[in-house]
Structure formats: C-alpha cells, structure tokens
Amino acid sequence: MLLVFNYPIERLGYRTDPILKLESVVSVLCIVENLLGLCAKNYKSHVSLDKLYPNSNPDFLRKTNEVPKSSSLEQFEGYIPIDQLEIATSKSSGPGGQHVNKVNSKVEMRFHLKSADWIPAWIKPKLLEQEHGRVTKDGFFVVRSDMTRKQMLNQADCLNKLRNMIYKASELPREPTTEEMELKEKRIAKAKAGVLKEKRSRSLIKQNRSSPQF
Amino acid sequence: MSSKVTERALNLIKSMPRVALNNIKPLPHTAFKKKTDRRGDRKKKGRGDKGQGARGTWDPLGYEGGQNPLIDTSPRERYYAQYAVRRQYPPVTLLELQRLIDLNRVNTSRPVDITSICNTGLFNFDISKNHFGVNLTDEGCDQFVAKINAEVQWTSELVIAAIEKNGGTITTRYYDPSCLAALYDPLAFFKKGQPIPKCKLPPQDALLYYSDPNSRGYLADPEKILEAREKLAQKYGYKLPDLEGDPVKEMLLMRKDPLQIFYGLEPGWIVNLRDKCVLKPKDEDYLKYYHSAH
Numbered sequence: 001m002l003l004v005f006n007y008p009i010e011r012l013g014y015r016t017d018p019i020l021k022l023e024s025v026v027s028v029l030c031i032v033e034n035l036l037g038l039c040a041k042n043y044k045s046h047v048s049l050d051k052l053y054p055n056s057n058p059d060f061l062r063k064t065n066e067v068p069k070s071s072s073l074e075q076f077e078g079y080i081p082i083d084q085l086e087i088a089t090s091k092s093s094g095p096g097g098q099h100v101n102k103v104n105s106k107v108e109m110r111f112h113l114k115s116a117d118w119i120p121a122w123i124k125p126k127l128l129e130q131e132h133g134r135v136t137k138d139g140f141f142v143v144r145s146d147m148t149r150k151q152m153l154n155q156a157d158c159l160n161k162l163r164n165m166i167y168k169a170s171e172l173p174r175e176p177t178t179e180e181m182e183l184k185e186k187r188i189a190k191a192k193a194g195v196l197k198e199k200r201s202r203s204l205i206k207q208n209r210s211s212p213q214f
Numbered sequence: 215m216s217s218k219v220t221e222r223a224l225n226l227i228k229s230m231p232r233v234a235l236n237n238i239k240p241l242p243h244t245a246f247k248k249k250t251d252r253r254g255d256r257k258k259k260g261r262g263d264k265g266q267g268a269r270g271t272w273d274p275l276g277y278e279g280g281q282n283p284l285i286d287t288s289p290r291e292r293y294y295a296q297y298a299v300r301r302q303y304p305p306v307t308l309l310e311l312q313r314l315i316d317l318n319r320v321n322t323s324r325p326v327d328i329t330s331i332c333n334t335g336l337f338n339f340d341i342s343k344n345h346f347g348v349n350l351t352d353e354g355c356d357q358f359v360a361k362i363n364a365e366v367q368w369t370s371e372l373v374i375a376a377i378e379k380n381g382g383t384i385t386t387r388y389y390d391p392s393c394l395a396a397l398y399d400p401l402a403f404f405k406k407g408q409p410i411p412k413c414k415l416p417p418q419d420a421l422l423y424y425s426d427p428n429s430r431g432y433l434a435d436p437e438k439i440l441e442a443r444e445k446l447a448q449k450y451g452y453k454l455p456d457l458e459g460d461p462v463k464e465m466l467l468m469r470k471d472p473l474q475i476f477y478g479l480e481p482g483w484i485v486n487l488r489d490k491c492v493l494k495p496k497d498e499d500y501l502k503y504y505h506s507a508h
Contacts, residue, residue, distance in 0.1 A: 059467060061467060156449055
C-alpha cells in the first residue's frame with residue numbers, strides 16, 4: 001500500500017487589539033470554582049461517550065506498544081521511528097521577505113542507511129541504487145524540504161518523500177496476470193488482422209490498375 | 215406586604231365562577247365578519263373592458279416584450295447562497311493563543327474552551343451573525359509550545375498536530391446558539407437565573423465532522439482517536455509524549471458530556487450568585503429531560 005499524504009495550504013492569521021481584562025468575570029469564576037466542590041463530576045447523559053462506545057477505553061492518552069519489530073519485517077509498513085532520524089532546520093530559499101530570511105523552516109533529515117533497522121534488509125540495496133545521489137560518503141541518507149513556509153509542513157513533506165522512496169524501492173517485479181496476457185494477445189491479433197486487411201486492399205488497388213482477364 | 219396581595223387575589227378567584235363558554239370573550243378577529251363589497255360582482259367582475267386584464271393573459275413578471283430581461287443580462291453568482299443558514303467560525307490563530315497563554319490571560323492548568331478565550335476580552339463573536347464558535351487556525355504552529363487541553367468548534371489537521379506534539383489534547387465540540395450565549399458571558403447568564411441549557415446535538419451536515427476521530431470530534435470513538443493520534447504523529451514526524459506519570463494527565467482527559475456546557479455543572483441547574491448556592495431539580499421528568507438528547 002502506497003501512503004500518499006495531502007496536507008493543507010497555509011493561511012494568513014487574524015490579529016486583534018488588546019483590551020483590558022474584566023475584573024468582575026475573574027471574581028465570578030472564582031465563586032464558580034468554589035461551587036464546583038458541590039457540583040457533579042460524573043454527569044452522564046443518554047449520549048455520553050461510554051454509552052455510545054461501551055467497548056472503548058476512554059483513556060486515549062495511554063501508552064501503546066505499537067512499535068513493530070523491524071528486522072523481522074518482510075515488508076515496509078510505513079512506520080518510521082522519528083527518534084532514530086537526525087533532524088536539522090535551517091533557512092529556506094525562495095520568496096517570502098523577512099519571514100523566509102529569519103525563520104528556520106527548511107528541514108533536513110538524515111539517518112545511517114546501513115544501520116537503520118526499521119527498513120527491511122532486502123530493500124536497502126535497491127534504495128541505495130535508486131537514490132544513490134542522496135547518500136553521503138559516510139553512508140547517511142539525506143532528505144530535505146523547503147516546499148512550504150512552515151517547518152511542520154516541511155517535516156511532513158520530508159517523511160512523505162522518504163516513505164514513497166522506500167515503497168518504490170520495495171516494489172517487486174511481478175508476472176503478468178491472465179487478464180493482462182489475454183489483453184496482450186488480443187491486441188497482437190488485432191494488429192495482425194489490420195496488417196492483413198491493409199495488404200489485401202492494397203493488392204486489390206494494384207489489380208484494378210491492370211485490365212481484367214477473362 | 216406581597217403576601218396580602220396574593221391573599222386577596224386568591225380570595226377573589228375563589229369567589230368567582232368557573233371559566234365556561236358563557237363568561238369568556240370571543241377572540242377579536244372572530245367578533246364580527248366583514249361584509250364584502252359585492253358591487254363589482256356582476257357582468258365584468260371588476261376587470262374592465264377586453265384586453266389582457268379581462269382575459270388573464272398577462273405577460274410573466276419581468277418580461278420586456280421579447281427584449282432580454284434585466285434578470286438575464288448578468289450571470290448568476292452564488293456567493294451569498296444560503297448565507298443565513300451557513301455556520302461561521304471566527305478564527306483565532308495558534309500564535310494568538312500562545313500569546314494569551316504567555317501573558318497569563320488564559321489559565322492552562324484548566325481546560326481552555328471558548329469561555330476561557332472570550333473571558334480574555336480579546337475575542338468576541340456575534341450569534342446573530344451566525345457565529346458558531348472558535349476556529350483555531352494554523353498560523354504560528356511552529357511557535358506553539360504550550361501543553362493545553364483545548365476545546366474549539368473547528369480546526370485543521372496541522373493545528374491538531376501542533377497541539378498534540380507538545381503533549382496537549384484538542385477536541386472539536388458543537389454548541390447550539392442558546393448555549394453559546396451562555397458560554398460567551400457566563401456571568402450575565404447566571405445573573406438571569408435561568409437553568410443551564412442542555413446542548414443540542416449537531417445538525418446533520420456537521421454530525422460527520424464531530425463524529426470523526428481525525429478532527430478529534432467530541433462524538434468520536436476514543437479508540438479511533440488513539441489510532442488517529444499515532445497516525446498523525448507519524449505523518450508530521452514527532453514522537454507522542456509519554457503521559458503515564460504526568461500529574462496533568464487527568465486535566466488533559468477532562469471532557470464535557472455531549473449535553474453539558476460548563477465543566478462541573480449539569481444542565482438544568484441554576485447557579486445563584488447572590489446566595490452562593492446551586493439549585494438542582496429533583497423532579498423525575500425534569501431529570502429525564504436534562505439527561506436525554508431530545
């Protein structure tokens with residue numbers, strides 16, 4: 001499965017002028033906070049989440065042991081361990097005025113290809129062959145992006161590129177399916193029939209130039 | 215003094231006869247029937263002599279005798295189609311939110327919802343202009359470093375990533391206009407002495423958004439939200455912080471019930487600021503009403 005991500009277009013922000021904070025509101029909130037001792041902490045209506053999804057654990061901040069064991073992987077699943085990548089930021093190129101001159105929005109990611117255990121071993125030679133220009137003398141695989149003016153989006157772009165490269169390198173040559181073979185045969189037969197038809201019609205034209213023989 | 219008045223009123227009512235058809239007045243419009251002027255009801259029925267007027271073959275409205283009518287001279291531009299029905303979410307940027315936090319205008323030790331943002335005095339919305347809450351936008355996503363439990367009405371994927379990257383949580387939550395009025399200015403609402411309203415469920419076209427774990431909707435499945443968090447972390451390239459032993463974890467998991475609008479207060483309760491107490495309904499029907507979505 002090839003994961004291709006689309007991310008949002010950056011938008012301009014919205015600014016307001018500062019207004020003084022209301023003192024009365026603060027005092028009311030203090031009163032309400034004191035009253036919270038009297039208040040319900042476990043209000044559950046007919047549409048509370050535990051009734052809508054009775055089998056789901058509401059603690060979605062819990063830790064899950066989801067890291068797949070890499071060297072035993074037969075296929076790249078798309079998981080990249082971020083802490084094993086060296087991420088560096090710098091200034092982007094292109095237009096953008098003071099913002100692009102001052103802000104570190106360009107992202108460069110590198111990792112040592114040979115010692116990366118999160119890529120299955122059989123993919124590495126092919127990856128090296130396809131992307132040899134990205135690998136340094138020391139064996140570090142480098143991916144850069146300064147596509148947008150936001151560092152987060154550029155980082156996502158780097159990861160996207162990396163994933164796509166690994167997926168491309170993991171494509172195996174496959175044999176044609178019966179449908180494809182049938183299609184090929186059909187096309188060849190059609191081409192051949194076309195050639196014969198053309199030959200016959202040419203032959204008739206030539207025959208018609210001479211006088212008929214009775 | 216008021217009890218004497220009520221006593222007198224009650225005594226008066228006791229001495230009166232029961233309400234019956236013979237002691238009530240008819241409604242104003244049924245008092246008399248207007249007599250129609252029947253002078254024109256003979257031969258020509260008030261339509262005059264011959265022509266389109268008499269024969270009822272008027273040209274359609276806007277017709278200009280075959281000339282291209284005014285309404286057809288310019289193309290249709292549907293910029294304002296359904297303007298009265300479409301919901302609007304005035305934006306607040308992540309940069310602005312960070313600024314509010316840095317200047318201590320917003321308390322991050324408690325969940326940050328629309329009331330917290332409105333209480334700063336820097337953000338206003340107008341229910342009459344179809345404003346349905348806050349839209350948290352992504353400008354300043356690289357500068358955002360606060361760890362908060364945010365509750366907004368609309369947001370984008372990048373904003374969710376920026377907040378979760380710093381160890382916080384974000385929920386998108388729908389409020390209907392009457393609840394928004396209470397949330398915008400809780401002080402003024404409590405002073406009215408009205409029971410806290412129960413929040414309605416979102417309309418059909420919004421239900422999908424608020425049930426979607428990718429937009430962290432308040433009606434979404436928590437298990438799917440967990441998966442979505444991991445997926446987003448992989449997409450944007452950050453490691454999800456481990457919150458196991460974190461004292462703030464309980465605050466980050468604080469969620470309002472879908473019908474609840476204030477933390478710690480149930481719908482149906484009346485907050486009495488003067489006597490500093492909370493009035494709660496006891497009647498079964500009231501409780502049933504305030505616990506159901508209908």
